[in-house]
Amino acid sequence: MAALVFAVSACGSLDERRDDVTGQVTVFEQALGGEQFARMCAALAPETLEELEQSAKSGCEQAIGEADLTEAGAVRRVDVYGDQARVVLDKDTVFLSHFPTGWKVTAAGCTPREGRPYQCELKGG
Template sequence: MAGRACGVAVSVLLTVCGVSGCGAVAERRDDVRETAAVFEQALGEGAYDRVCAVLAPATVEELEQSAGSPCAKALSEEAPQPGGPVRRTDVYGNQARAVLSSDTLFLSHFTSGWRVVAAGCEPRPREPYRCRIKGG
């Protein structure tokens, strides 16, 4: 009887862990989708200071170094176009991809939340994406 009780307890524990694990993945996808939407809305409004706030630190640094000006000014000069609504998100641990109507964003998870590492990314056959905005 003790063996059966232990087996039932293990089954219940595995079921609960499995369900909560799925919830965590869905929650992470939702967070990625929300970050991508905030990025796209700010981009569409030309609110480049808000766009910069959603970028990863290394991406801001790379953008500022290559442009020789602060992030918001560099973005206003480049004038990247919004990619539209999020169609799909893929989360792999602390990395994610958000596929938009006409763009792909790559994101990383930091202690402060999800941040855009690369944007303006185009797929290339058998090669890595080419991104207009990216970190070093």
């Protein structure tokens, strides 16, 4: 009986994590559509934020406004593996990591490449 309870709670936990990931990507995409760059910056993982600012040699809001990111459309698939997640949308793939403060975007504007890692417009170091 204990194994059954554990299995049921683990499934619920995964569903909750998927919902949290989907919610965070939705917030990020809505902020992108509304050109709310401060909200987009707040959704970024620390290393991604740092990489963006260093490569653009400007603050996050200006840098993310100049990034080649477009609205990605509807969520098609959400994969959660421990503290990492991948969200496949109509026109983008977004990667996230879980931090004590919640899920944060580690990469966006990502395009799959046959047999190679994704090519991402926005990514951490």
